[in-house]
Amino acid sequence: MTELSAAHEAAVTDRDRLAGSAYNTDRDLAARQSLYQWQTPRYDLPGIVAEQLSGFHGRVVDIGCGNGKFLQRLREDRPDLALFGMDIAPGILAGVPGPVAVADATRLPLATASVDAALALHMLYHVPDIPQAVRELARVVVSDGLVITSTNSDRDKTELDDLWQQAAGDVLGTGRGPDRISLSARFTLEKAPAFLGEEFGRVETIELPGTITVHNPDPVIAHMASYRAWADQHDVPFEATIERARRILVDHIAQLGAFEVTCLGGILICRR
Numbered sequence: 001m002t003e004l005s006a007a008h009e010a011a012v013t014d015r016d017r018l019a020g021s022a023y024n025t026d027r028d029l030a031a032r033q034s035l036y037q038w039q040t041p042r043y044d045l046p047g048i049v050a051e052q053l054s055g056f057h058g059r060v061v062d063i064g065c066g067n068g069k070f071l072q073r074l075r076e077d078r079p080d081l082a083l084f085g086m087d088i089a090p091g092i093l094a095g096v097p098g099p100v101a102v103a104d105a106t107r108l109p110l111a112t113a114s115v116d117a118a119l120a121l122h123m124l125y126h127v128p129d130i131p132q133a134v135r136e137l138a139r140v141v142v143s144d145g146l147v148i149t150s151t152n153s154d155r156d157k158t159e160l161d162d163l164w165q166q167a168a169g170d171v172l173g174t175g176r177g178p179d180r181i182s183l184s185a186r187f188t189l190e191k192a193p194a195f196l197g198e199e200f201g202r203v204e205t206i207e208l209p210g211t212i213t214v215h216n217p218d219p220v221i222a223h224m225a226s227y228r229a230w231a232d233q234h235d236v237p238f239e240a241t242i243e244r245a246r247r248i249l250v251d252h253i254a255q256l257g258a259f260e261v262t263c264l265g266g267i268l269i270c271r272r
């Protein structure tokens, strides 16, 4: 995974873009989440989070809760917890049963030491000031509380980066085309411990490696198309590149029977 340019960094963290198009509904997030149904092994991420919370009671906040996938499961598994969600995008919260609130991870409307655990799952890479968000997580959690974050490795889904570059190069007639924008590059599994270690004495990484295997291009194309909020950041016509990627995938699957994507995500468990 290459480092982001300043323009890409600004685009990945821009509040208007996040709240207004990337996460104004859960359409694109759901497309990215659903690709994992073709992963081997399959990880029950909400189940892993629930397991980590097993010794904890009281108030738990899910910051950047998105479409509420984790809140929903935790409400089922842990009805004893007082669970609430926060997100910067009012649109995506509209479909999430409350209590939820619009809030920014860098300025949490929560009192110091007021929650027993906080989740910040696949979201810190969207925050302009990551150290400030980590300070806020540490501030709102009680001293013996738990913070759980998650993200992807810089080695995650490199086959999709290659596919994008090949398709973009074909569209532009340039051989290999420009990189696809990376959402998680600012807070990867490799970078996360240093950010989190500024506030938390113990940071444990649980790596979740796997392989996605598809026999039909649709789920991969839906995942690629889910970057449409950043279409203008790609220096190549977005829709045409997606259509070219579909043709490449159709040919690949016809020849080899399947298309494989190597995944490496992970969860970071943080304590003081």
Ligand SMILES: C[S@@+](CC[C@H](N)C(=O)[O-])C[C@H]1O[C@@H](n2cnc3c(N)ncnc32)[C@H](O)[C@@H]1O
Pocket: 018, 019, 023, 029, 063, 064, 065, 066, 067, 069, 070, 086, 087, 088, 089, 092, 103, 104, 105, 106, 120, 121, 122, 123, 126, 127, 128
């Ligand atoms: C990739 S989604 C992850 C959603 C959910 N946590 C999950 O893992 O399925 C990122 C979410 O973080 C939210 N977000 C981005 N920046 C934020 C910020 N500064 N404060 C709170 N939420 C933010 C987005 O609106 C989006 O819903």
